[in-house]
Amino acid sequence: MEEKIKIPRGTRDFLPDEMFKRRYVERTIREIFQSFGYKEVQTPTFEHLELFTLKSGEEIIEEIYAFKDKGNRDLALRPELTAPVIRFYVEKMQMEPKPLKLFYIGNCYRYDRPQRGRYREFTQVGCELIGTDTPEAYAELIYLSYTILRNIGLKNIVLRLGNLDIIYSLLENMGVKKNQFRELMHLIDKSKFYELEKKLFEMRVAKSKVKMFREFLNCNSIEKLREFIEAPAVDRFREIIDFLKVFGIDKFEIDMKIVRGLDYYKGIVFEIDAPILGAEKQLCGGGEYELIPLFGGKEVPTAGFAIGFDRAIIALEEEGYVFPEQKLDVYVIPINEKTLKNAIKIVNMLREKNIIADVDLMRRGLAKSLKYASSVKAKKAIIVGPKELEKENVIVRDMDSGKQIEVKMKNLLSMIK
RNA sequence: GCCCGGAUGGUGUAGCGGUAACAUAGGGGACUGUGGAUCCCCUGUCUCGGGUUCAAAUCCCGGUCCGGGCCCCA
Numbered sequence: 001m002e003e004k005i006k007i008p009r010g011t012r013d014f015l016p017d018e019m020f021k022r023r024y025v026e027r028t029i030r031e032i033f034q035s036f037g038y039k040e041v042q043t044p045t046f047e048h049l050e051l052f053t054l055k056s057g058e059e060i061i062e063e064i065y066a067f068k069d070k071g072n073r074d075l076a077l078r079p080e081l082t083a084p085v086i087r088f089y090v091e092k093m094q095m096e097p098k099p100l101k102l103f104y105i106g107n108c109y110r111y112d113r114p115q116r117g118r119y120r121e122f123t124q125v126g127c128e129l130i131g132t133d134t135p136e137a138y139a140e141l142i143y144l145s146y147t148i149l150r151n152i153g154l155k156n157i158v159l160r161l162g163n164l165d166i167i168y169s170l171l172e173n174m175g176v177k178k179n180q181f182r183e184l185m186h187l188i189d190k191s192k193f194y195e196l197e198k199k200l201f202e203m204r205v206a207k208s209k210v211k212m213f214r215e216f217l218n219c220n221s222i223e224k225l226r227e228f229i230e231a232p233a234v235d236r237f238r239e240i241i242d243f244l245k246v247f248g249i250d251k252f253e254i255d256m257k258i259v260r261g262l263d264y265y266k267g268i269v270f271e272i273d274a275p276i277l278g279a280e281k282q283l284c285g286g287g288e289y290e291l292i293p294l295f296g297g298k299e300v301p302t303a304g305f306a307i308g309f310d311r312a313i314i315a316l317e318e319e320g321y322v323f324p325e326q327k328l329d330v331y332v333i334p335i336n337e338k339t340l341k342n343a344i345k346i347v348n349m350l351r352e353k354n355i356i357a358d359v360d361l362m363r364r365g366l367a368k369s370l371k372y373a374s375s376v377k378a379k380k381a382i383i384v385g386p387k388e389l390e391k392e393n394v395i396v397r398d399m400d401s402g403k404q405i406e407v408k409m410k411n412l413l414s415m416i417k
Numbered sequence: 418g419c420c421c422g423g424a425u426g427g428u429g430u431a432g433c434g435g436u437a438a439c440a441u442a443g444g445g446g447a448c449u450g451u452g453g454a455u456c457c458c459c460u461g462u463c464u465c466g467g468g469u470u471c472a473a474a475u476c477c478c479g480g481u482c483c484g485g486g487c488c489c490c491a
Binding site: 006007009052062063064078079080081082083108110112113114115116118124189190260264278279280282285306333335336362365366367368369370371372373374375381383385386387395397399402404 | 418419442444445448449450451452453464481482483484485486487488489490491
């Protein structure tokens with residue numbers, strides 16, 4: 001026997017039921033984005049490799065699916081969607097009226113060790129807000145991400161807010177040079193506080209200041225932040241949080257240890273977790289960033305977020321969310337081959353009226369067909385028999401109750417609705 | 418890239434050196450006009466490659482894939 005060709009590592013096939021769930025959640029997400037004035041865009045699955053390596057350093061190339069095409073171009077399957085969307089903006093949308101609100105749903109690719117909630121091909125949902133940096137704009141953005149996760153049905157999610165400008169200001173006050181920020185941020189991100197302190201000592205930061213910085217990272221309120229630093233960034237952070245409350249969110253945590261993985265973030269940053277997911281619990285991450293000048297565009301403020309769609313689905317399942325099922329309104333059953341053509345005409349007519357209808361294509365007996373109708377969850381069966389046809393009637397059977405009535409074919413439509 | 422645990426019909430499982438089994442799903446029939454019931458029949462399986470053995474689904478080694486945890490995470 002030939003060896004079966006199997007699905008590649010880290011990828012998934014989706015059964016019809018799973019696809020129905022995914023499309024259902026996608027539809028909800030699209031509607032929410034649109035209700036906030038966002039418009040959907042799509043970019044190619046692959047881009048020039050350079051788009052992703054420009055700002056992110058070289059180590060990450062190991063996680064990128066990169067390849068050369070036949071014209072010897074260096075290309076890459078997109079590992080995320082912010083860079084492609086901003087590339088798109090710089091190429092074609094710079095003159096659009098501001099604020100520009102764009103959203104996307106698309107597959108991304110990373111060569112990673114697969115785990116639950118982590119795949120090599122996965123779906124990211126996200127948006128970019130271009131052209132405004134008012135506190136209300138960022139508050140709305142955060143509120144939007146939170147609303148999406150709540151409205152698709154998640155009950156237990158945790159929003160955490162951080163601010164990179166504040167950390168940078170404090171580091172500057174401590175005498176740390178800008179080109180040293182990156183490696184420090186990396187240590188904060190990994191919660192390697194011992195090494196962080198060591199590094200700060202090496203940078204000749206006074207012991208008392210290092211201790212203070214540690215305490216600063218554990219701040220969980222604006223008031224506490226003010227004990228460490230007075231800077232415009234703190235006031236701005238405060239304003240965003242005030243507007244967030246106006247939008248209706250008052251449950252969140254201040255966490256100065258939030259450091260997004262990419263260098264291009266600045267200012268406000270936020271993450272949303274679903275604790276139920278364990279190790280891979282982060283559902284959403286985003287914030288303010290600066291990427292446009294890097295791609296040669298005229299500098300305007302930008303912020304955005306990305307939601308891990310697959311993880312959101314897993315979290316919903318873990319929480320026991322009941323998804324709707326795909327059902328058939330009507331299953332049309334010809335009693336025998338003589339009534340088959342009539343049955344087909346009936347199913348045609350129903351489909352034209354946007355009724356979800358199917359007809360027996362296996363020339364099965366009535367008993368088997370009814371069994372099939374119930375297994376595909378048809379709400380009603382229409383039985384097309386010769387006796388009734390003589391009177392221009394058919395039988396409509398309610399599959400839940402088992403009750404059936406004989407109706408005139410002309411009145412069929414009204415009986416089904 | 419590292420550590421641990423797995424892999425048996427489409428799905429869920431039993432067997433743990435000696436005839437591959439059960440449930441369920443799918444197809445047909447009992448029943449040529451009434452479903453979710455019953456009975457019968459059919460289809461279909463040991464992740465792959467080596468090794469040990471008279472004999473391997475079972476033991477050993479390696480690969481692949483899955484799950485859990487690291488690393489990483491745009």
